[in-house]
Amino acid sequence: xxxxxxxxxxxxxxxxxxxxxxxxxxxxxxxxxxxxxxxxxxxxxxxxxxxxxxxxxxxxxxxxxxxxxxxxxxxxxxxxxxxxxxxxxxxxxxxxxxxxxxxxxxxxxx
Amino acid sequence: xxxxxxxxxxxxxxxxxxxxxxxxxxxxxxxxxxxxxxxxxxxxxxxxxxxxxxxxxxxxxxxxxxxxxxxxxxxxxxxxxxxxxxxxxxxxxxxxxxxxxxxxxxxxxxxxxx
Numbered sequence: 001x002x003x004x005x006x007x008x009x010x011x012x013x014x015x016x017x018x019x020x021x022x023x024x025x026x027x028x029x030x031x032x033x034x035x036x037x038x039x040x041x042x043x044x045x046x047x048x049x050x051x052x053x054x055x056x057x058x059x060x061x062x063x064x065x066x067x068x069x070x071x072x073x074x075x076x077x078x079x080x081x082x083x084x085x086x087x088x089x090x091x092x093x094x095x096x097x098x099x100x101x102x103x104x105x106x107x108x109x110x
Numbered sequence: 111x112x113x114x115x116x117x118x119x120x121x122x123x124x125x126x127x128x129x130x131x132x133x134x135x136x137x138x139x140x141x142x143x144x145x146x147x148x149x150x151x152x153x154x155x156x157x158x159x160x161x162x163x164x165x166x167x168x169x170x171x172x173x174x175x176x177x178x179x180x181x182x183x184x185x186x187x188x189x190x191x192x193x194x195x196x197x198x199x200x201x202x203x204x205x206x207x208x209x210x211x212x213x214x215x216x217x218x219x220x221x222x223x224x
Contacts, residue, residue, distance in 0.1 A: 031211055033213075035215075041217055041218060042114075042216055042218050043153075043202070043204075043215040045212055045213070045214060048212055088152060092211065095158075096141050096206055096211070096213075097143070097168075098143075098155065098204075098213060099155075100152045102152050103152050
């Protein structure tokens with residue numbers, strides 16, 4: 001499978017700062033989704049952006065998609081301790097099958 | 111959205127035995143999937159669970175090792191057969207609602223094989 005790349009692999013910031021995570025992929029996609037995972041538990045769906053969309057917002061989350069560069073970014077504004085988690089991008093490359101990136105481990109320091 | 115439950119939530123098993131994981135969805139779904147997450151790694155798709163027919167497996171995964179059933183739209187099982195320590199992972203099921211394009215995940219089953 002064409003697994004995506006995420007960077008950074010780990011990010012540590014102070015509470016209140018903004019956190020930006022990037023995701024790159026290799027093939028054409030139908031959509032790209034971002035998920036959060038707390039301490040090896042199940043994944044929580046954050047946001048879906050379609051291939052014909054360039055930017056999407058949900059609360060403190062902002063996602064961009066650049067299909068020409070095959071990349072996406074997730075911005076979390078005004079971070080909180082509860083945002084500490086691993087964040088994964090996943091691309092739908094057809095047949096509703098998701099290909100996940102390696103993930104970014106985000107730590108918010110109080 | 112959909113609420114997905116998995117049983118068991120965790121288990122410790124002996125080498126050579128098998129474990130069946132159950133996944134139940136509270137909504138009518140179109141697609142169900144099974145993923146594996148090895149320690150410290152990302153998720154890898156094992157197979158698509160098809161209702162009333164054989165599952166569709168991804169490269170590197172075979173039916174003899176990971177038999178899957180989906181007797182109806184909202185329920186599926188994954189069996190990890192003849193386990194070895196390398197099978198120690200979190201196994202997650204997911205489901206996609208009709209027209210939603212979003213996959214909802216269960217809480218996962220943490221499997222440790224001794």
